[in-house]
Amino acid sequence: MKLFRRTLLAALAVASVAPAFAQDIKPRLIRFGYGLNEQSNQGRATKVFVDEVEKLSGGKMKVRAFGAASLGTDVQMQQALIGGAQEMMVGSTATLVGITKEMALWDTPFLFNNAQEADAVLDGPVGTKVKAKLEEKGLVGLVYWENGFRNLTNNKRAVAKLEDLDGIKLRVMQNNVFLDSFKTLGANAIPLPFSELFSALETKAVDGQENPYNTILSSKFYEVQKYLTVTNHVYSPWIVTVSKKFWDQLSPAEKKVLQDAAVKSRDFERKDTRDEAAKALADLKGKGMQINELPASEAARMREKLGAINSSIAANVGQDLWNETQAELGKLRKK
Ligand code: TF8
CATH class of the missing domain: 3.40.190.170 (Bacterial extracellular solute-binding protein, family 7)
Structure with a gap:
């Protein structure tokens, strides 16, 4: 009986949540720019992000990826995001320093001894704080990817x-x-x-x-x-950013789709980058x-x-x- 009640409650919970969630996701087109080729670690991880957004949104949110700086340099794309002419990009944190001075922290020579330290600091309180600074400038930072040791x-x-x-x-x-x-x-x-x-x-x-x-x-x-x-x-990070003008129009469910897909792309990207780097020499x-x-x-x-x-x-x-x-x-x- 107890089990039955629990199942019933769970079913009710799903029934009441699912339709609301679906309504909260509207058809969206997201232009996502990046600087490297399609056949690069950046291109491969972008593809993972594109597919994951499609999947999590039930096909409603579409990400169109533009590689090889076809939407512009990092700096040009940042300005397009701030102005609302482009929705998303991934690029170097180093090119963001003119907008958010705290990003210069990641440019410190020999700051990290290894990738594990980088992950811990970037994903921890310091990285989160630096990322949050972008919001006052019209950008929302989702996750850090690995560019790598230079x-x-x-x-x-x-x-x-x-x-x-x-x-x-x-x-x-x-x-x-x-x-x-x-x-x-x-x-x-x-x-x-x-x-x-x-x-x-x-x-x-x-x-x-x-x-x-x-x-x-x-x-x-x-x-x-x-x-x-x-x-x-x-060690250079990349950062996945969203136009704040665009972000502010999104429902919580849509924001969650982007955030979750970004985390998935990050985990893929770091592993892919490290695997490739290990045999690159x-x-x-x-x-x-x-x-x-x-x-x-x-x-x-x-x-x-x-x-x-x-x-x-x-x-x-x-x-x-x-x-x-x-x-x-x-x-x-x-x-
Ligand atoms: C550089 C960076 C680049 C990135 C990329 C275009 O040397 O390392 O690889 O900014 O997103 O400019």
Whole structure:
């Protein structure tokens, strides 16, 4: 009897909730832009997001994905989201610093020692706080994806010591921390949007760039770059964002569809990215790149030089946020 009552109650609950939920989801078209190719970790995870939104909304919410910066650079898409001309995008947190200064926290050289630390901090209170800061600027951050640990490529020489960077024309993201970091290391740092990078390398307007292995592969930088130096100098996140103007029109059920699909895409993306990165060096070697590891003593010099940047990052993002991050990392490292 008890069991019967429970079943009945459950059935009633479903009956009363389900129709309301269905009504709460309207036909929606979401334009979702990203910068890399369809055949990249970014493209693959976008596909997971598209399919999941379709599934969770019973086919009512449609996400149309636009890769290869066909809707514009990260910065242009951010403006389109703020203005309400585009609904969603995924891109680098580094290109958001001009809008939300706290995002510069993630540009701190050598902030994370490994991906597990990155996940814990990005998905924990600090990452949530930084993400929430976007709302005052007209953006809603859903989840962080992994771009990954960045490594250096160039066409001039194998970088075996710090001085080898001297005078190398190095493309950096449009972001002051990256600009200052590489100037500090002696390179001739030149900010460029990602969408202009391949041709800048091809025409030798710049000698080098830095990105995770996955991107060096998917954007075919191996075709125009000879040397790869393993530096792991910073971990870059991507962030999935929604136009706040669009978000505010959505019902709670529609918001939940996007949020849940974003979490699913994140979990897929991080695993996919790590699997690909784990075998990328062999792939890149196979494509003809000459790969060297920065010797530990030189890596230490690099770390020390870049340490000077930390105090200015702390001042920019706020000393409290900086301290909270360090405390969280301290706890993680004690475990
Ligand atoms: C860069 C970033 C890019 C991302 C991507 C376009 O070097 O690492 O890969 O911003 O979303 O610009």
